[in-house]
Every structure is written in C-alpha cells, then in structure tokens.
Amino acid sequence: MKLLVCAKQVPDSTVRVKVAADGRSVDVSAITWAISPYDEYAVELALERKDQDPATTVAVVTVGPARARDALRQALAMGCDEAILVTGQGADTASGLGLARALAKVVEDVKPDLVLCGRQASDDDQGFVGIALAEVLGWPHVSSITKFAPADGGTDVWKETEGGHEVWRASGPAVLTVQKSEKEPRYPSLPGIMKAKKKEIPERDLASLGVDLAGPALEVAKMEPPPARGGGKIVKEADPAATAAELVRLLRDEAKVL
Amino acid sequence: MKAWAIVERGSSGLRRVSLEVAAKAKELGDAAVLEVTGTERYSPLAATAALAARSDAPDLVLVGATPTGRDLGARLAARKGWAYVSEATSVSVDGGSVTATRMTYAGKVRATVRAPLPAVVSVRPGAFPLSSGAGEPQVEAVAADAGAEALAFQRFEPTAESTGRVPLAEARVVVSGGRGLRGPENWKLVEELADLFGAALGASRAVTDAGWRPNEEQVGQTGRTVTPDLYIALGISGAIQHLAGMTSSKVIVAVNKDPDADIFKVCDYGVVADLFEFLPAFIEEVRKAKAGG
Numbered sequence: 001m002k003l004l005v006c007a008k009q010v011p012d013s014t015v016r017v018k019v020a021a022d023g024r025s026v027d028v029s030a031i032t033w034a035i036s037p038y039d040e041y042a043v044e045l046a047l048e049r050k051d052q053d054p055a056t057t058v059a060v061v062t063v064g065p066a067r068a069r070d071a072l073r074q075a076l077a078m079g080c081d082e083a084i085l086v087t088g089q090g091a092d093t094a095s096g097l098g099l100a101r102a103l104a105k106v107v108e109d110v111k112p113d114l115v116l117c118g119r120q121a122s123d124d125d126q127g128f129v130g131i132a133l134a135e136v137l138g139w140p141h142v143s144s145i146t147k148f149a150p151a152d153g154g155t156d157v158w159k160e161t162e163g164g165h166e167v168w169r170a171s172g173p174a175v176l177t178v179q180k181s182e183k184e185p186r187y188p189s190l191p192g193i194m195k196a197k198k199k200e201i202p203e204r205d206l207a208s209l210g211v212d213l214a215g216p217a218l219e220v221a222k223m224e225p226p227p228a229r230g231g232g233k234i235v236k237e238a239d240p241a242a243t244a245a246e247l248v249r250l251l252r253d254e255a256k257v258l
Numbered sequence: 259m260k261a262w263a264i265v266e267r268g269s270s271g272l273r274r275v276s277l278e279v280a281a282k283a284k285e286l287g288d289a290a291v292l293e294v295t296g297t298e299r300y301s302p303l304a305a306t307a308a309l310a311a312r313s314d315a316p317d318l319v320l321v322g323a324t325p326t327g328r329d330l331g332a333r334l335a336a337r338k339g340w341a342y343v344s345e346a347t348s349v350s351v352d353g354g355s356v357t358a359t360r361m362t363y364a365g366k367v368r369a370t371v372r373a374p375l376p377a378v379v380s381v382r383p384g385a386f387p388l389s390s391g392a393g394e395p396q397v398e399a400v401a402a403d404a405g406a407e408a409l410a411f412q413r414f415e416p417t418a419e420s421t422g423r424v425p426l427a428e429a430r431v432v433v434s435g436g437r438g439l440r441g442p443e444n445w446k447l448v449e450e451l452a453d454l455f456g457a458a459l460g461a462s463r464a465v466t467d468a469g470w471r472p473n474e475e476q477v478g479q480t481g482r483t484v485t486p487d488l489y490i491a492l493g494i495s496g497a498i499q500h501l502a503g504m505t506s507s508k509v510i511v512a513v514n515k516d517p518d519a520d521i522f523k524v525c526d527y528g529v530v531a532d533l534f535e536f537l538p539a540f541i542e543e544v545r546k547a548k549a550g551g
Contacts, residue, residue, distance in 0.1 A: 011363065013364060013479055013498075013499055014498065014499075016366070017363045017366040017367055019367060026363065026367060037479065037480050038480065041480070096342065097336060097339065100336065120344075122363065122364045122479065123362065123363055124362055125344065125345065125360075125361065125362050125363070125364065126342070126343075126344045127328055127332060127344050128332045128335070128336070128342050128344065131302075131329065131332040131333050131336060132332060132333075132335075132336035134333070135333055135336035135337055136336070139408075140302070140303055140407065140408040140409045141302060141333070142409065143302075143325070143328075143329045144325060144329075146473065156412065157409075158415075160325075160473065160474055161325050161326075162324075162325065162425040162426075162427075162474075163416055163417060163425070163474075164414055164415050164416035164417045164474075165414070165415045165417075166299060166411065166413075166414055166415075167411075167412040167413050167414075167415065168409045168410065168411055168412060169409060169410045169412050170408070170409050171408075171409075171410070172408065174408075174409065179473070180473055180480065184467065215339065216335075216339065216340060216341035216342075216373060216374050216377070217341075217373075218341065218343065218371045218372070218373050219371065219372045219373070220369055220370070220371055221357065221370045221371065221372050222369065222370040223362075223367050223368070223369050223370075224367070224368050225366075225367065225368070226361065226365065226366070226367070226368050226505065226506070227368075229505060229510070229523075229524045229525075229526075231522055231523050231524075231525070231528075232510070232512075232522070232524075232525040232526040232527050232528050233526070233527055233528070234522070234528045234529070234530060235527055235528065235529050236529070236530065240531060240535045240536045240539040240540075241539045241542075241543075243529055243531065243536065243539070244536060244539035244540040244542065244543040245543050247511070247527060247529060247540065247543070248540070248543040248544055248546075248547050250527055251488070251509070251511070251527070252547060255488075255509045255526065255527070257431075257487050257488040257508070257509050258488075258544070258547055258548075
C-alpha cells in the first residue's frame with residue numbers, strides 16, 4: 001500500500017503567538033516551527049500501518065516556504081520513506097482551493113492508494129484543504145478519522161463522530177483527514193535522524209505545476225489577541241460545605257448560570 | 259441577498275445550532291432552510307451532490323460548525339468554487355463580501371476575515387443565541403443523491419461513556435475532568451455533577467491520553483473547542499493547549515488544589531481545594547439549588 005501524507009509547517013503549539021505591528025498577521029520573528037499537530041497524527045497513523053505491513057510506503061508532501069523543509073526532515077526522521085517540497089512564488093498566497101489543486105498534481109505523480117491530511121492546520125484552523133483536495137481529485141473523503149485498516153475489498157476507516165465512531169469502507173482511493181492516531185506521534189530515533197539527514201528532498205516549483213492558484217481567498221482584515229480573561233474570584237469559606245454553598249450562590253445570583 | 263441555512267436533526271428535533279443558523283440566515287436576507295434527507299448516515303458526497311444540483315444560487319450558505327456541518331461546508335464550497343470560512347463567531351454581509359470573526363492559531367489569535375460572495379460559512383454553536391420567541395423554521399427537505407457516495411457505511415460503534423449525553427460542541431454546560439481526579443474510577447463524581455446540569459462531559463488531554471476517558475471528550479487544541487455558558491474544570495491545571503479549547507466559555511469555574519495552576523488565570527470563580535473533599539459538597543449544594551428551582 002502506498003500512502004501520501006500532506007503536512008503543513010505551523011508555529012509550534014507550545015509557543016506564544018503574537019500579533020504583528022500591522023495588526024493583520026502574526027509576528028514570526030521568534031517562532032519555533034513544527035509539523036501541525038493533526039498532520040503529525042496523520043504521519044503517525046501512516047507509520048503505524050507501515051509497522052504492520054512493511055510493504056507499505058509512506059510519502060509526505062508540503063506546499064510552503066523554504067523553511068518547511070525542516071518539517072519534511074522531521075517526518076523522514078520519524079520513518080517516512082520520501083518527502084516532496086513544493087515551494088516558490090505563490091506558496092504563501094495561494095487560496096485554499098489553489099493549494100488543493102497543487103496537492104492534487106502531486107497525488108497524480110505519486111499515485112498513492114490513500115491520502116492522509118490532518119483535519120485542520122493549527123494556524124488558520126480552517127479545515128478546508130484536505131476536503132478540497134478530495135473534491136479536486138474527484139475522490140471520496142472521510143473526515144476526523146482515528147484509525148484505518150485493510151478490509152475485504154478495500155479499507156475500513158473509523159470516523160470519530162458525536163457519541164462514537166462510524167466505520168466506512170473505501171473500495172478505492174480516498175482522502176482521510178485525521179483527528180488522532182492510535183498512539184502518540186513517535187519521536188524520531190537517532191538512526192532515523194541520521195538516515196533522514198542523508199535523504200534528498202526533491203523540490204518542485206509551485207509555478208511549474210501549472211495549476212490555477214487563485215480562487216476565493218480569505219483576506220485578513222484584522223488580527224488581535226482574544227478577549228482577555230482576568231483571574232477570577234477565589235471562593236474560600238470556612239469549610240468545603242460553606243465554600244460549595246457560596247459558589248452555588250455566586251453561580252445563581254451573580255453569574256446567573258444556575 | 260439570498261441565503262441558505264443547512265440544518266441538522268438530532269434525536270429531539272432540529273439541533274439548537276441549526277435553529278441558530280436558520281434565524282441568522284433569515285436576519286441577513288431571503289433565506290431557504292434546507293435539510294438533506296434520505297441517507298442512513300450523513301454522506302459527504304450524497305449531500306454535496308444534492309445541494310450542488312439545486313438551481314437556486316445562494317449568495318451565502320450558513321451551516322452549524324458541527325462535525326457534519328464543517329465537513330459538508332468545505333466539500334460544497336470546493337465543488338462550487340465558493341469561499342469557505344470555518345467556525346465563525348460573527349457574520350455580516352456588506353456588498354459583495356462577507357466579514358466574519360474566527361479564532362485562529364488554536365485560539366491564540368482572533369481574526370477578522372473577509373471573503374467574496376458566494377461563500378459558505380460554518381458558525382460556532384452559541385455564536386448567535388436564539389431570541390426566546392424564535393419558533394421552528396419552515397424546513398425544505400433536499401433528497402440526498404445516494405448514488406453519488408463512493409464509500410459504504412458499515413456500522414456505528416458507540417462510545418459507551420457518552421451515550422445519552424448532549425454533544426460536547428453545543429452543550430450549554432460542560433463538566434471536564436483532569437488528572438486531579440486520580441483515576442477513571444472517580445469519574446462517577448464528574449458524571450453526577452454533569453447529570454445535575456444536563457451537561458456534556460469533557461476531559462483534559464492528559465486524561466484521554468492515559469485512556470481514562472475516550473478521545474472524543476478531549477477539550478483543547480487537538481480535541482474539541484467548546485463555548486458553553488458554564489465550563490467547570492475539575493482537577494485541570496490549564497495547559498495552554500487545553501485553554502485554547504475552552505476560554506471562549508461564558509463563565510468558567512475551576513477547582514484545583516494547586517493555587518498556582520494556570521486555570522485560575524482564566525476562570526471567573528476558582529476554588530483551591532482537594533477535589534475529593536469539595537466535590538461531594540458542591541454536588542449536594544447544586545442538587546439543593548436545582549431542587550429549589
């Protein structure tokens with residue numbers, strides 16, 4: 001089985017994100033970059049399949065600026081077999097649909113059986129490109145999956161939904177957007193890191209793909225920190241029972257939520 | 259302006275977020291309230307094909323930001339070449355564009371974005387509270403194009419713990435537990451409190467990673483984002499990834515024995531206490547208050 005994971009490099013989830021002076025973008029001067037968490041789950045889920053079936057190969061692709069090469073290197077160190085960087089002019093201005101068209105070109109070249117994407121990138125949090133990629137390819141998709149496994153005549157896919165999981169069977173290629181992997185994403189091993197260092201990451205010029213990068217684009221008019229929440233009132237009475245009674249009184253009379 | 263509101267039905271009628279988007283669509287323009295029917299389970303391709311084939315061309319499509327709404331909204335927008343805005347908390351239309359606010363960078367930055375019409379916007383539950391007099395909208399059924407789906411539904415595997423509770427994403431009250439509860443066996447206390455409020459259950463990532471609770475209860479960056487009227491955090495320290503998923507709640511109550519826990523920086527009411535001493539007393543007081551009306 002051949003798997004292709006689409007990943008995006010985003011600010012590391014543990015760093016603070018500050019709005020830049022222009023009020024319409026984020027200040028990237030002090031950012032540590034990482035694979036978007038859901039994409040990391042997608043890599044892990046693909047590698048878990050490879051663990052069970054060594055004949056499986058896992059390729060990873062990103063469309064992004066030159067620094068996104070580090071995210072691909074990380075995916076290789078985790079155990080992916082090959083990586084493709086699509087970069088160049090337009091990589092940071094393409095619309096969501098334009099990015100999906102570019103990724104579709106890569107899919108046509110790589111010819112995977114399944115494409116895995118994170119359910120959303122943790123920068124714009126839109127959750128659009130993976131599903132749009134399925135649409136451009138004319139493939140079905142399953143969103144928010146936590147597991148997939150070969151089944152009679154195809155692949156069974158576990159979609160996390162309210163109250164449980166729906167199991168869907170794909171008899172042909174499909175795009176899966178990943179909610180979580182079965183295990184936590186693996187850390188690159190030392191041999192993995194050494195191997196990844198030696199691997200070549202071919203670079204493809206976005207413009208050379210010959211796709212329409214335009215499309216209905218979102219224009220950011222403003223960015224601001226979320227409304228600040230001050231530290232609240234600490235409720236403390238003589239004993240737990242009195243504290244509980246006072247908290248209930250506040251919730252009822254002051255906050256009016258009871 | 260012509261609008262569609264795409265609605266979903268739960269076990270007890272139209273979902274609350276569906277009523278919210280229907281009311282909002284009517285406020286913004288000439289609105290059709292559409293419900294895709296005819297398949298056992300929501301099917302992305304069957305629903306997209308049915309909606310895409312309609313002859314009436316909307317300027318704006320509103321859909322609730324539920325798992326189904328986000329999925330269908332993205333696929334429909336991609337098919338039609340329309341703009342897509344996800345998880346909006348405000349929506350306004352001006353000339354040929356829609357302006358929406360939404361959280362980005364996992365809740366760390368609020369963005370105001372503008373998109374050209376036509377556009378599909380998924381809307382966070384609770385973003386447009388219903389006025390008390392709002393009645394049921396007139397719903398037009400749209401027959402799903404079942405033949406368009408390439409995948410075959412096999413079965414549903416329910417998560418035992420969540421059965422019978424309101425969906426986390428649109429619950430008005432969420433009671434969440436963290437590592438401070440010490441083990442899954444202590445969740446009966448969390449459930450007891452949640453039952454009194456008719457609340458959904460949430461959990462910190464530490465708890466779902468440890469397998470104490472199912473993944474779908476995880477609140478935070480790689481889990482669910484919730485915006486209830488009341489969020490009760492029990493034994494949760496308040497890692498930045500958890501805060502990303504719940505700081506838009508209206509009122510936050512935190513109970514933790516560590517007075518320096520970060521959760522106290524975002525809460526409205528904090529109790530520094532041993533959970534196992536405080537929680538039974540709190541449950542008792544809530545029970546009394548609820549009984550007293």
